Amino acid sequence: MIRIERTGPPVYLQISRQFINAIQRGALLPGAKLPGTRRLAELLKVHRKTVITAVNELDAQGWIIVKPNVGAFVTDKPPVMKTNTLPGEYQTFRYPKETGFPFPVSSLLERPVTRVAKTLEFTDGQPDIRIAPLDKLGKAYRRVLNRKSGQQHLAYSRVEGNWYYRQQLAAYLNNTRGLPIRPDNILTTRGTQMGIFLASTLLLQPGNLVVVGSTSHYVGNMIFQQMRAKIATVPVDENGISIPALRTLCEKRKVRMLYLTPHHHYPTTVTLSAERRIELLQLAQTFGFIILEDDHDYDFHYDSSPLLPLASADTAGMVVYIGSFCKALAPGLRQGYLVAPENLVGELSKIRRIIDRQGDHVMEQALGEMLAEGEIQRHLKKALRIYRARRDLFCNELERQFGRNLTFTAPPGGLAVWTEWKEPINLLRSSQLSAEMGLHIPQTLLFQNEHLRAMRLGFGSLDEEEIIKALSILSRAVH
Structure with a gap:
């Protein structure tokens, strides 16, 4: 990572500049701890005072944070620089963003992101962990x-x-x-x-x-x-x-x-x-x-x-x-x-x-x-009671909040309900509006064509309070 040329600029500047270059190209990530000054001096075969001067230079420029009795760490807010600090012979490679060879890319295997942090989410019928x-x-x-x-x-x-x-x-x-x-x-x-x-x-x-x-x-x-x-x-x-x-x-x-x-x-x-x-x-x-x-x-x-x-x-x-x-x-x-x-x-x-x-x-x-x-068998009996209660609540809330706007049948098993919408509705737009209100509905749960407007809504991963809140958001988005 660091090469020192005895005939080049001052050694402490070489060290600090190459550390900056390593941070810029991602070789040293935010939060990374630098070796101690004694250890760095041993590795680079230079005097410790030279290393201390280089570390002070990095600290002064805002590339690292020095915590007394703890160590020096790469900052997560580095200075903004238009060009790379090291030209020519001091440059080290950046890891390539793309391959140098062709390969087949499959659109079949693409799957949309199915989770948004800190939001409610309808799954396709996942359990409650x-x-x-x-x-x-x-x-x-x-x-x-x-x-x-x-x-x-x-x-x-x-x-x-x-x-x-x-x-x-x-x-x-x-x-x-x-x-x-x-x-x-x-x-x-x-x-x-x-x-x-x-x-x-x-x-x-x-x-x-x-x-x-x-x-x-x-x-x-x-x-x-x-x-x-x-x-x-x-x-x-x-x-x-x-x-x-x-x-x-x-x-x-x-x-x-x-x-x-x-x-x-x-x-x-x-x-x-x-x-x-x-x-x-x-x-x-x-x-x-x-x-x-x-x-x-x-x-x-x-x-x-x-x-x-x-x-x-x-x-x-x-x-x-x-x-x-x-x-x-x-x-x-x-x-x-x-x-x-x-x-x-x-x-x-x-x-x-x-x-x-x-x-x-x-x-x-x-x-x-x-x-x-028999531990798994006992757990399944307990989970079955919980999920049955959630299914019943979910179906009651669907009936109460949506009435005649959709049709569904309470499933005899499983952790999701299949709903078909009677009124003309853009399901993708409804899911986008729901997301704005804190409810994520993955695209994989939406089934819409000229003959069908349906959603598969999982209730298993939501508790009673979350079920009521999620369906209330969906109702506002639909209307």
Whole structure:
């Protein structure tokens, strides 16, 4: 960073100017602490008094702040200079802003910012991390690390995931979802998106046809498009995707994969009926397409026992089942899983090994122990009561504040409500006005075309007071 020329300007000026240059080009960031004067003198092989003079010069010009008995720090308000201080031979490089080589830029993967600091926010149905059992999880995690045997979880291991965790997870999925699986049927992932990506990487080729609902999850669509697959849509009604429309499509074109969220269709929250599930499995066997079943919001069902996943009735090996604990616990934990026949799990694990060697085995061990002790199950029961109350309040407030301006159905489960607006309304403009009043509504929650004006509004991450305030802001923005 600093080169001293014995035949150049005074050494203290060389030192101070090169420090200024380093600050200007970002090599020394605001708040960075400089080495002590003795240490600097040793490093630069100069007299300490020379270093002290250079530091005083930097302080006098306003480039650093000297705190007695603490040290010298780069200021966060440097002087404004039109040109770089050091010309010619004293110049050092700036890190380039752009590459010197071309590369493909994808507009498919662009996602708008989904958070504005210090504002209320409607999500697409995220949980409230304030009620997550973080204390129990923290204790379980520390317990694993504090054991002598805990060291084995920090070494390289099986890429499919922690064996004990997969044992407990297999039992949990059997008890809650009727999946008659063993640990070898499970590949752990970093959330559902990673599961979709891995399955798509292995199972899709460019030009393959993937079928989704007429309204569907934009993340899945982005992944399929990134794999250069073609996407076709089929209608979705109050009972899920249309089976006749899917059958007609299969008769005309070769379908490689069907992606769906049958428990609570994204974004409309409707549940695929039991009759359609049976027909769908029969169609998959007849036409040979893969069913990629996303276990979206399965853990949150309020009014009755939920229908079991398609994977629980799959006897022909046509379903790849994907789920996670991101909603049940906290999104940032990124703990997901993929369930499939053993031969597919084995092949997928090879791809997983390339992008993520094995995941977090310590966290998986902790989650496995929490499953064995029933901690996660108890938390889900508690969370279900909280979210049911929030759903009821949210729907009551929608009715009270918007009346006949929109239609909605109280969802039987999940953490979001699908609303359709009757009056002509510019949803994007309404979201902008809401933002000005302190409520952030991401563009990904807005569904508007010539036939549809709808919003997917998540209530799970908001408490009772926040729900009332957020809907009041939206009401003012709409009107």
